[in-house]
Amino acid sequence: MAKRNIIPFGPQHPVLPEAIHFDLVTDDETVLDAIPVIGYVHRGLEKLVEKKDFIEYTYVAERICGICGYMHSFGYCQTVEQVLDIEVPERAVYLRTIWSELSRINSHLLWLGFAADAMGFESLFMHTFRLRESVLDIIEATAGGRMIFGCVKIGGVRRDIEGSVLRGIIAKLQELSPHIREITNVFLEDYSTKHRMEGIGVISKEDAYHMGMVGPMIRATGIPSDTRQIGYAAYKHVQFEPATAETGDCYGRCVVRVKEIFQSIDLVRQLVEKTPDGPVEVKVKGTPTGEFFGRIEQPRGEVIYYVKGNGTKFLERFRVRVPTFANLPGMIQMLKGSQIADVPVIILTIDPCISCTER
């Protein structure tokens, strides 16, 4: 009988861009259990609401994470606006939604690049990142930098995007689309990538649901769970169906993210065509009194923002539950029974964002 071992995985590992640790209990090459250890870089950003007023805190919210930064500022502002009962101008709502979808394309291309790297497919990684640069150029043209920082404020947005630039985004994404298709075909059809993902890290529909998984993780099991369907921001004005796969494995999660890149390109087109003229911000009056659980669909899945105001300029409580935190218990379930060699790819397919988790 093979001897049982505990193999430490992380917190520093080539496949992990950030610090997270797992104790893998193994029997020969098979993982029997995985115990996560987080908290290496926990920053306590939720507690900063005691020192930063609710307007200033937007800057803190968007620094929870780099890739998800825009989504955090957007989700935070939207939740505070609910508490303040502010009606944001329609043009600002559309611009916010366009930036959301650009963030999704950026994030998914980043993930595809990391996935290629984790599978040892360096040329595919480089091609993916080359294409991602074009998306970053669009972001730079609209937000002034490669990250969408400082664009959202409570009551609207700080930067308008000219009509010609908006139309240019559609043209650029249409031009980019066949090139992205070319590389995503490699992810979905190449023997070596399929070999590393098909049948690996499988989780059932029932387990994914009851373990609270979100985003591409749950949609890869066939459950069309997508918070955008609530109809927040401008999503109520556009047509889309949640992208799903049926296999619940690493390949299924890749399929969902690939579908969502093209879905986001289409959503940007729909949004740009419908973006109305008008102001992009309203004046904020008063201080937050009351509470609301805001939720939006980040590239990695549903994120929850709890805001509780007490009538002062400092919030009584701000809490953010990020998708990676929600996906960790399900990931542990997926790791059980897997082979040691597959662990990096399985961990990568939840698209772990430790900055968000260690908010």
Add this chain to the structure above:
Amino acid sequence: MIEEQEMVSIEKRDLLEMVASLRPSGYRLVQICTTTLADRYEMNYSFDKDLKFRNLRFTVLPGETIPSISLIYGNAFLYENEIHDLFGITIENMTTDFHGTLYKTRIPAPFAVRVSEPKESSGGADVEEHHG
């Protein structure tokens, strides 16, 4: 309003029974959140079914224990360990108990600290510490 949210106030003793009834009804556990009030903690257990948001809420005093729901919802253990480490609330019978090592904080239970007076814009209000 983006969405209607159902806030249900319950007693702590009813928590397990109510949560146990939600799972077969098809609700998923969205999050567990704690808020520090003046002299107690407010617990929020949020669930979702077909994009309908339902929140169970009750309060506990410092030093009170809370039963774990991790036997009903397997993902609850992570939220419960977080609450233990940040707020110092003891949660009984967690399926995976990190015994205070999930987060490595310099101050034990840092979120148990509460401001004693209304805050000023300078942010320089005195604080007192409560380590639950």
